[in-house]
Amino acid sequence: MATPQWPKMEKRALLGKRISRLDGPVKATGQAKYAYDMNRPGMLYARCCFAPYGAMKINGIDASAAEKAPGVRAVLVEQNMIGDEVRYVGQILATVAADTEEQAHEALRLIKVDFERLDMVLDDMNPANATGKPSGKEEGTVDDAMAAAKVVSEGEYGIPVITHCCLEAHGQVSEFKDGEMTFWPSTQSVSAYAEGMDQSIEVEQSKIHVDCQYMGGGFGSKFSHDQWGVIGALLSKQTGRPVKLMLERDQELMVAGNRPSAFGKVRVAVSPEGKMTAIDADVWGTGGNGGYRMPPVPYVFEGIPNVRNKGQGIKTNRGSQRAWRAPSHPQGCFITMAAVEDAAAAAGIDALEFFKNNLDLTSRPEVYAEQLDIAAELIGYKTKAHLRGQGEGPVRRGIGISIHTWGGMGHPSNCDAIINPDGSVEIRLGTQDLGSGTRTVVGIVAAETYGLPLEAITVSMGNNKYPFSSASGGSTTVGGVSSSTRIACTNALNALLEVVAPRLGVAPEALEVAGGKIFESAKPGNSIAWKDACGLMGPNPITKQGANEQKASQDLKLIDAGVGGVQMADVSVDIETGVVTLNEMVAVQDCGLIVDLKTAESQVYGGLIMGITYALYEEALYNHKTGRMLNGDLEFYRLAGLKDIGQLKVHMMTTEKYDSRGVIGLGEPPVISPGAAISNAVANAAGVRVPHLPLTPERVIVALQKGGILV
Amino acid sequence: MKSFEYARPASLDEAFALLSENWGETEIMAGGTDLVTAMKQYVTEPNRVVSLRGVAPLRAINATDAAIEIGAMATLREVLRHDAVKAQFPAVVTAIQGIASPQMLSRGTIGGELCQRPRCWYFRTGHGLFAKENGEALVPAGDSRYHAIFGNQGEAHFVSPSSLGPVLVALGATLRIQKGADSRDVPADAFFQTPATEKDRETVLKPNEILTAIVLPVSGAKNATYEVRHRHGLDWPYTTASVSFVLDGGKAKNVRIALGHVAPTPWVAKEAQAALEGQEVTEATAAAAGAAAVAGATPFDKNGYKLQLVKTAVKRALLAATA
Numbered sequence A: 001m002a003t004p005q006w007p008k009m010e011k012r013a014l015l016g017k018r019i020s021r022l023d024g025p026v027k028a029t030g031q032a033k034y035a036y037d038m039n040r041p042g043m044l045y046a047r048c049c050f051a052p053y054g055a056m057k058i059n060g061i062d063a064s065a066a067e068k069a070p071g072v073r074a075v076l077v078e079q080n081m082i083g084d085e086v087r088y089v090g091q092i093l094a095t096v097a098a099d100t101e102e103q104a105h106e107a108l109r110l111i112k113v114d115f116e117r118l119d120m121v122l123d124d125m126n127p128a129n130a131t132g133k134p135s136g137k138e139e140g141t142v143d144d145a146m147a148a149a150k151v152v153s154e155g156e157y158g159i160p161v162i163t164h165c166c167l168e169a170h171g172q173v174s175e176f177k178d179g180e181m182t183f184w185p186s187t188q189s190v191s192a193y194a195e196g197m198d199q200s201i202e203v204e205q206s207k208i209h210v211d212c213q214y215m216g217g218g219f220g221s222k223f224s225h226d227q228w229g230v231i232g233a234l235l236s237k238q239t240g241r242p243v244k245l246m247l248e249r250d251q252e253l254m255v256a257g258n259r260p261s262a263f264g265k266v267r268v269a270v271s272p273e274g275k276m277t278a279i280d281a282d283v284w285g286t287g288g289n290g291g292y293r294m295p296p297v298p299y300v301f302e303g304i305p306n307v308r309n310k311g312q313g314i315k316t317n318r319g320s321q322r323a324w325r326a327p328s329h330p331q332g333c334f335i336t337m338a339a340v341e342d343a344a345a346a347a348g349i350d351a352l353e354f355f356k357n358n359l360d361l362t363s364r365p366e367v368y369a370e371q372l373d374i375a376a377e378l379i380g381y382k383t384k385a386h387l388r389g390q391g392e393g394p395v396r397r398g399i400g401i402s403i404h405t406w407g408g409m410g411h412p413s414n415c416d417a418i419i420n421p422d423g424s425v426e427i428r429l430g431t432q433d434l435g436s437g438t439r440t441v442v443g444i445v446a447a448e449t450y451g452l453p454l455e456a457i458t459v460s461m462g463n464n465k466y467p468f469s470s471a472s473g474g475s476t477t478v479g480g481v482s483s484s485t486r487i488a489c490t491n492a493l494n495a496l497l498e499v500v501a502p503r504l505g506v507a508p509e510a511l512e513v514a515g516g517k518i519f520e521s522a523k524p525g526n527s528i529a530w531k532d533a534c535g536l537m538g539p540n541p542i543t544k545q546g547a548n549e550q551k552a553s554q555d556l557k558l559i560d561a562g563v564g565g566v567q568m569a570d571v572s573v574d575i576e577t578g579v580v581t582l583n584e585m586v587a588v589q590d591c592g593l594i595v596d597l598k599t600a601e602s603q604v605y606g607g608l609i610m611g612i613t614y615a616l617y618e619e620a621l622y623n624h625k626t627g628r629m630l631n632g633d634l635e636f637y638r639l640a641g642l643k644d645i646g647q648l649k650v651h652m653m654t655t656e657k658y659d660s661r662g663v664i665g666l667g668e669p670p671v672i673s674p675g676a677a678i679s680n681a682v683a684n685a686a687g688v689r690v691p692h693l694p695l696t697p698e699r700v701i702v703a704l705q706k707g708g709i710l711v
Numbered sequence B: 001m002k003s004f005e006y007a008r009p010a011s012l013d014e015a016f017a018l019l020s021e022n023w024g025e026t027e028i029m030a031g032g033t034d035l036v037t038a039m040k041q042y043v044t045e046p047n048r049v050v051s052l053r054g055v056a057p058l059r060a061i062n063a064t065d066a067a068i069e070i071g072a073m074a075t076l077r078e079v080l081r082h083d084a085v086k087a088q089f090p091a092v093v094t095a096i097q098g099i100a101s102p103q104m105l106s107r108g109t110i111g112g113e114l115c116q117r118p119r120c121w122y123f124r125t126g127h128g129l130f131a132k133e134n135g136e137a138l139v140p141a142g143d144s145r146y147h148a149i150f151g152n153q154g155e156a157h158f159v160s161p162s163s164l165g166p167v168l169v170a171l172g173a174t175l176r177i178q179k180g181a182d183s184r185d186v187p188a189d190a191f192f193q194t195p196a197t198e199k200d201r202e203t204v205l206k207p208n209e210i211l212t213a214i215v216l217p218v219s220g221a222k223n224a225t226y227e228v229r230h231r232h233g234l235d236w237p238y239t240t241a242s243v244s245f246v247l248d249g250g251k252a253k254n255v256r257i258a259l260g261h262v263a264p265t266p267w268v269a270k271e272a273q274a275a276l277e278g279q280e281v282t283e284a285t286a287a288a289a290g291a292a293a294v295a296g297a298t299p300f301d302k303n304g305y306k307l308q309l310v311k312t313a314v315k316r317a318l319l320a321a322t323a
């Protein structure tokens, strides 16, 4: 009898090996079809007319000229906006569907909007603009601890609003035919995509079909079908034609995902023993037109005995915030770790020593201690490190450290495992592969369970006809799907073993699978090939279900939650130009049992690159008069390219101690620390803290001038 | 983008016949890498686009001992790979290498590079060349981080986007402009202009004139370009400096220093030129020239940092030229 627990490390054929992703070749050759690639017969192209100012009262929308424009098949005016207020640029006022993209565009210009301008708030750097209810806490005696400290360091830190900037924009192709609606969206949530949509489009839930095989990034911004999902469907119903509605880059950047900003004034008290004894943090920021949650400060060093923090949101006339890979963590991490490093510098203590000396204030001191040692070794800390500001010459080098944490518990997921009489195997589940390797992970778990090569497994997913699997967010997918797949496959295997046992003359409990054979554990020579075994089943396939239920799976040690990670950055700062160059970055990460070492490492590389990008380049900038994004393009909304990222080194914790916990999510953790690690490295090199990210020449120069390093 | 008529004449004569006398009615297209973007942004809405890709002679590069004549339609890559250019003009090579995208190098032309429109983010989002909203200038109180620090006291606040403009000014190049049978040669520093009205453009070209060639005099002068860039891939420099001088008995003569991305045109740093003229080029004199280069700068609220970049770029370009 097979059991669902993971096989022992030494008995694994595929788990934890470096395996290339299954969909690599089709992606690299352009055969993989994304939402934008779906072209249906007679398809129309839809484009949105959006609000040009951040605050307006709409008196009327006249689309009559647009309706008559060449190629236009339908115009959908957002009637509920008439008489209402616009709160950010990009809000949809009307949508045109036309034969070509260009015609749709031209028609948009004919829509006349009658409006009055209203006052708007855009500035999120000024805490006086805060209107939200403050949150926070006070624990211990902060003022006493500050008074008793050997050193109190004080700093201001800030991380601006950035966007999700998915290379594949939001949107979908929708097709209404014979009373049924089919969507090809770009989504992080295939199974639940249509949730709540049935009423707005008047199509029963069971008649809504969703298919998303490949995806060009979501990062937390693609959980919902969104307003454009409904609009596309309505236009398809109205015209009887398939409709492609994908956001254009400017609108994508303005409305389809903002990460809240966070600014903070922080004081940290350090005792004569080099221990942090108190922290006092005042934090604010904006979630745009949406709500604001105070990022965790102190982050990870939650055991600091005396804590006072206050957080407050500023409502601004910008698009609403959406969950951005590890919501709140990069902000909390940056503000905290920068303040910690400033405290070390103020106390004249080497940063690595200071972090180590304070690990008992975290909830996993041994993990971080081990990871810090590995990271220090990989980056050559001993030979390269110096105290802050000890560099010389125009180009100065420095190292920075940061540590982080994340949960990553597997989400609810259901799976069907099917073994066919011809020996073929199919796994079905309504999950999605965001590009992270989900399809490959499912295949590996199934192949491992059946003792088959990966190629023998067909993974069917990305469609809502398959068993429900939750949305991919919060690093919950790998735990969810590997656990449901393992359980489903084990159940199906046991049914097969029942069939095979009589042939081998033993009880099913005496059997196991490996290397394409089913055999008697005690007498491996007593065996039957997989295919022959399946031939004994008769005409009907074996189909068994498996579900990931968190508590049960955790008890089986299939999954767990809670990880630690350490990152170090090595940068050069040109103090005559303010240009920061990343030389090297090291990431040491724990994520429990690793299903595929290669895609796991890839995930960390991706996190590092995304993190380097927001540390050095990204920020959403707005026109102070109109509220429109100034850099709503990929030209001045800069992203790091290959030449910008330096050398990246990834080390995954793979020893028994970590492995035995089961599978834990990895999507978020690696993107949390880069901002802090890079900012700390720049402070170490330049001799001053550059308070705000991104670390652009203009900010670095101003900080160097303020710090008297550049005159 | 507005619908338009596309023409691909096979000769200059045919091309001239297709061009209008008024800006905006027709546009010349070289590689199209800037023009098409500008059309998508409704920065320009021509009724007709006249491509020069069929006019073969415009692509030639001819080198003699006295000069290199580069056809306006030569691609950036063709210029970059030309032996005589590589041997004589490191200032050109560095500037083209800075446009670090294989696509841009193979598609973009030297003529298009010189005539490309400003990248000012207000201009590109519908606020016109002078960046206004309801008659009010946006740059002074707005986000001026990439705007001009020189020559910005009038209505134009954008910076000239061309990397090669300052190089050609420093090298004393001439630009050949043709209109029908007439042809005139214009020195590089007189080719660029600060537009006087919204309707004017950033060069002296008329709508029905074609830039046909760039002539680089071969003088053996030392030359170099230094660009302050943050990203290493395709991006815009923050500031550039191009320099040229002759070493005469160890002393710099005929010093020419032109700055990029700091003014609505390539900006001649006269004080810096004067500071170095007749001096040996050393770390100290180069730094002094750099310091002199910011004379007369009038930065906005958010671009004062560029002064430091100018100082460094001038110093490093001078030192690179002597190396």
Ligand SMILES: Cc1cc2nc3c(=O)[nH]c(=O)nc-3n(C[C@H](O)[C@H](O)[C@H](O)COP(=O)(O)OP(=O)(O)OC[C@H]3O[C@@H](n4cnc5c(N)ncnc54)[C@H](O)[C@@H]3O)c2cc1C
Residues within 6 Å of the ligand: A635, B027, B028, B029, B030, B031, B032, B033, B034, B035, B036, B052, B072, B073, B098, B099, B104, B107, B108, B109, B110, B111, B112, B113, B114, B115, B116, B117, B161, B162, B163, B164, B205, B209, B210, B211, B212, B234, B235, B236, B237
């Ligand atoms: C992200 C990004 C970064 C960039 N970085 C840089 C940089 O660092 N430095 C830099 O210099 N450039 C940079 N570029 C711009 C690039 O160099 C230009 O787009 C390119 O050189 C334009 O050449 P083209 O042949 O495609 O011109 P086109 O787009 O065809 O034309 C540009 C303009 O010139 C006019 N024109 C073209 N040829 C002639 C002619 N012979 N006579 C009269 N008018 C003519 C056209 O009418 C049009 O107005 C960058 C572009 C991008 C998108």
